[in-house]
C-alpha cells in the first residue's frame with residue numbers, strides 16, 4: 353500500500369547557471385485528484401513538471417512521485433506515469449493507428465489502442481499519417497499516447513492549446529472520465545476556465561515559488577471577496593456598488609424599485625481576477 357500522495361515535493365530547487373528557476377518549492381498532489389498548476393510564462397511550471405516526470409535533474413529538495421524518486425527512474429515506474437509530450441515529430445510517416453499500437457507495446461498492461469483512439473475522437477483519422485493531422489488533432493494524438501499505457505498518474509502540459517471550443521469540451525470530458533476511473537492528473541494550463549472546470553485544487557507558481565494552493569472557488573479568498581452589484585436607475589444610467597453583503601443591498605434595491613430591479617447583476621471576482629492580482633503581487 354503506497355502513500356496517500358501521488359506527488360510529494362519539499363524544498364525543490366533548480367537553477368540554470370546563475371538563474372534560479374525554482375526556489376524552495378513545496379507541493380503535494382493527492383492520489384486521485386486533478387491538480388492544475390498555473391503561473392505566468394517563465395514561472396517554472398515546465399521545469400517543475402519535467403523534474404517530476406524524471407526528465408530533468410534537480411539541484412536540491414526531496415521529490416517523491418508514486419513513492420519513487422524521479423531522479424532515478426526505473427522502467428516499471430515509467431510505465432506507471434503517463435506523460436503527454438508536445439509533438440512526436442519523429443513518427444510522422446506512421447498512421448495514427450500504427451503509432452498508438454506501437455506505443456501500447458511499450459507497456460506491461462496497455463489499454464486497447466483502438467478504444468483509446470476512439471476516446472480521443474480520432475477514429476476517423478486512424479489510417480491517416482500523423483503529419484497530415486491538424487494542430488488540434490495532433491494534440492489529441494499526444495493525449496492518446498500519454499494514456500494508452502493506463503498510467504496511475506498523468507502529466508499534461510498545456511493540453512488544450514490550439515483546440516477549438518468543442519474539442520476542448522470533449523477533452524475535458526475525457527479528463528473527467530480518466531479521473532473518475534482513478535487516474536491522478538497534474539496539468540499545467542494558461543486557461544483559468546480549464547483549471548476551474550477540471551481541478552479540485554490549483555497551485556499558483558510565480559517566480560519559482562508556490563504562491564498559493566486552494567480549491568478554485570477559494571483561491572485568493574475569492575469566496576468572501578466583496579461582490580459588485582449593478583443596476584439601472586430610472587434615468588437609464590448604470591450604477592454599481594461594491595458590497596460585502598450583496599444580499600442585503602439587493603433586498604434594499606428591490607424595496608426601492610418596488611419589485612424587479614432593472615439590469616440587476618451581482619458578480620464576484622473571477623478566478624482570472626484573483627489570479628492576476630496574485631501574480632501581480634508576486635512579480
Ligand SMILES: Nc1ncnc2c1ncn2[C@@H]1O[C@H](COP(=O)(O)OP(=O)(O)OP(=O)(O)O)[C@@H](O)[C@H]1O
Nearest residue numbers: 368371372373391392393394395396397398399400
Ligand atoms: N533548459 C533551460 N536552460 C536555461 N534556462 C531555462 C531552461 N529551461 C527553462 N529555463 C528558464 O527557467 C525559467 C522557468 O522556465 P519554465 O519553462 O519552467 O517556465 P514555465 O512556467 O513552464 O513557462 P511557460 O508558461 O512559458 O511555459 C524561465 O526563466 C526559463 O527561461
